Amino acid sequence: MKPKLQDIIRTRPLLGDGAMGTQLMIAGLEQGNCGELWNLTHPDRVLAIQRRYADAGSDCLITNTFGGSRIMLNRHGDAGKVAAVNDAGVAIARQAFGGRDGYVIGDVGPFGGLMEPYGDFTEQQVREAFVEQTRALVNAGADAIIIETQTSLEELGLGIAAAKEAGAPCVIGSMAYDVTLDGSTFRTMMGVDPEQAAEFMYEHGADIVALNCGTGMNMDRAREAIERYRRTTDLPVMAQPNAGLPKLVNMQVVYDETPEEMVGGVVPILEAGVNILGACCGSTPDHIRAFRQAMDEYARSR
Numbered sequence: 001m002k003p004k005l006q007d008i009i010r011t012r013p014l015l016g017d018g019a020m021g022t023q024l025m026i027a028g029l030e031q032g033n034c035g036e037l038w039n040l041t042h043p044d045r046v047l048a049i050q051r052r053y054a055d056a057g058s059d060c061l062i063t064n065t066f067g068g069s070r071i072m073l074n075r076h077g078d079a080g081k082v083a084a085v086n087d088a089g090v091a092i093a094r095q096a097f098g099g100r101d102g103y104v105i106g107d108v109g110p111f112g113g114l115m116e117p118y119g120d121f122t123e124q125q126v127r128e129a130f131v132e133q134t135r136a137l138v139n140a141g142a143d144a145i146i147i148e149t150q151t152s153l154e155e156l157g158l159g160i161a162a163a164k165e166a167g168a169p170c171v172i173g174s175m176a177y178d179v180t181l182d183g184s185t186f187r188t189m190m191g192v193d194p195e196q197a198a199e200f201m202y203e204h205g206a207d208i209v210a211l212n213c214g215t216g217m218n219m220d221r222a223r224e225a226i227e228r229y230r231r232t233t234d235l236p237v238m239a240q241p242n243a244g245l246p247k248l249v250n251m252q253v254v255y256d257e258t259p260e261e262m263v264g265g266v267v268p269i270l271e272a273g274v275n276i277l278g279a280c281c282g283s284t285p286d287h288i289r290a291f292r293q294a295m296d297e298y299a300r301s302r
């Protein structure tokens with residue numbers, strides 16, 4: 001039987017995957033359209049992206065379900081497709097491994113709004129949306145659930161509780177930090193720092209503490225976040241930094257940190273004790289292939 005994700009990563013670090021959103025754009029998804037619906041309308045294109053990550057050496061693939069909650073799908077008039085979108089997302093990622101024993105991580109992004117009293121959504125609506133999505137992902141056979149790109153502990157807590165209620169075999173909580181204007185540190189948009197996040201996740205029963213995306217969170221900042229997580233908790237750590245800062249070129253958002261630039265940060269991150277390393281916005285199969293090489297060389301050298 002395949003070991004649980006949180007157990008195998010205590011024996012060796014695993015490689016995650018790279019960006020999905022920016023790859024969907026390259027594959028023809030237009031700005032403002034729903035990438036998650038492609039699990040149903042263009043499964044071949046989603047599969048092709050994930051297959052490239054699997055071929056590049058990813059041990060874990062994250063499903064194309066970032067915006068797969070009822071609240072997010074409702075923006076496109078598809079609130080009724082939660083089960084279908086998430087079920088297909090898991091099946092496509094599993095297929096991308098081509099029979100190899102990889103880990104499929106069910107992706108849950110932010111619900112995309114604010115809760116009362118700051119916004120229009122009730123806590124109950126958000127809780128129900130997360131419960132419905134995580135249940136669909138778990139029922140489809142996801143090996144883990146990642147509640148990602150989170151900025152508030154309140155929303156993160158609802159996501160973690162939903163994943164646990166759904167019976168997820170492993171629950172990952174992943175925060176999006178932004179480097180502060182003076183460059184001295186980083187915290188989420190809602191003011192959460194890594195120590196607070198790690199403590200919160202430990203208390204709420206997450207299995208892995210993680211960070212992804214964020215502004216200015218390059219490989220070096222990711223290493224710093226990993227060190228801060230590890231000083232706060234014994235839980236395993238996952239990191240998915242972006243490929244540099246977003247730049248607007250011809251009205252398109254581009255990320256231009258090359259695999260060569262990013263890969264220099266891999267060994268310091270491994271030495272900081274990362275358990276799963278992947279990459280977020282702007283990263284490509286070439287970035288992941290470079291990470292694979294660096295991780296394999298590091299493992300051989302020890």
Ligand SMILES: [Zn+2]
Nearest residue numbers: 213242280281
């Ligand atoms: Zn990102």
